[in-house]
Amino acid sequence: MDVIKLFVSLFICWCLTAILLCSSAPESHHKQTVVFKGVGVSLKIEGGKEGQYYLIQTVTDGSQHGDLAVFPQDKSFVMDEKDEEKEVLHTLTEYTINVFGTEYNDTDEPAMNRLSGSEKSTTTLLKTINITPEEDTNSLTIDLNE
CATH class of the missing domain: 2.60.40 (Immunoglobulin-like)
Structure with missing residues (x-):
C-alpha cells in the first residue's frame, strides 16, 4: 500500500511539473523573434x-x-x-x-x-x-x- 502511495505521489509531482512547464511555454512565443533574411x-x-x-x-x-x-x-x-x-x-x-x-x-x-x-x-x-x-x-x- 505504501508503494502505491509513493507512485501516486510521484505521478502527481510529475503531472504538476509538466503543467508548470507547459504553462510557461506560451510566454516564449510572445517574444519577438529575429528573422534571418x-x-x-x-x-x-x-x-x-x-x-x-x-x-x-x-x-x-x-x-x-x-x-x-x-x-x-x-x-x-x-x-x-x-x-x-x-x-x-x-x-x-x-x-x-x-x-x-x-x-x-x-x-x-x-x-x-x-x-x-x-x-x-x-x-x-x-x-x-x-x-x-x-x-x-x-x-x-x-x-x-x-
Whole structure:
C-alpha cells in the first residue's frame, strides 16, 4: 500500500511539473523573434561633390544561424551623389561599407586601365561604416560630412 502511495505521489509531482512547464511555454512565443533574411536596402550618398563618383564596397565575413548561412561577400559598385543603389543585405549579418572617392564611373574601368598600363590615380577612402541590418532597414544614407 505504501508503494502505491509513493507512485501516486510521484505521478502527481510529475503531472504538476509538466503543467508548470507547459504553462510557461506560451510566454516564449510572445517574444519577438529575429528573422534571418535578405532585405533590399537603398544606399544614398549625402554631402558629396557634384561630378564626383563614389566607389561603394560592401564587405561581410558572413554569418550562420541554424541551418542558414550567408557566405563571405565583397561587392562593389560606382555611383554619384545623385544616384540611389539598391543592395540586398542580410539581417543578423554585420557589414562594413567603405566609400571611396574615385575618378571612375564604372567598376570595370580601373581593371581595364591596369591591363592597358594607363592606370589613373587611385581611389581615396572617404568613409567607413559598420551596419547590421534589421528587418525594417530599407534605406541607408551615408553622410560624407559627418
